[in-house]
Amino acid sequence: MKVSELKPRASATVTVKVLKLGEAKQVTNKDGSLHKVSDVLVGDDTGSILMSLWDDNIGKVSENDVIDVNNGYVSVVRGSMRLTLGREGKMEKSTQTIENVNTENNLSDKKVEDTGYRGGGFRRSYRRY
Template sequence: MPTPQPLEQERYQKKQQIDNLRFGMKGIDVTAKIIEVPPIKPVITRWGSESYVTNVMIADETGSIRLSLWNKMGNKVRVGDEVELMNCYVSRFAGQPQLRLKRKSTMTVIKHLQRGE
């Protein structure tokens, strides 16, 4: 089976639902709920430095996808939070699509889950 190639610079809306996300999309915005937050783990980067990563699962009414959060970003969210992700892109990890943030991307928690909700 041929390896999927990134999307060409085709036209797609900036604001996307998870079900529409495809490998190679970039500069997209997504609003979703955090449904899983695995423990943060240390990793050695390709440059030899230590960083920390967690691959949280986010979902909207159309589907779910992993979101890679590095270093302090992983401490900003918990299960049930609603987040707005701006200027992110879709890559692939272990053969699965994954949403990633770039240096100029932002993640805003627009609703923290309150205790008892």
């Protein structure tokens, strides 16, 4: 999969180059737990996107690293797409190389509608008589 093919609220397996590391910020989760998050600009020859790295994953990449993101997820944050590892995703340094990255097509700069739909089909309700 290429960066330009990423869609909101979809799973993603993609190889990207790390272009710029963002500052880590401390955030409080809904349950009150503290976490660190950093937005990292990544991309390939078709486009770029911000990738949110959480906690221990923040220190695992450096600028110019090429990483394989397997079973990641494209979330929508305030109308902007973000690549994230989610619950099931994994990232590792890649054996591939990416020379040129298309930063003109930054998917995180494009506003998308956040429908809140997370998939899984439709709900059925059953009545007992």
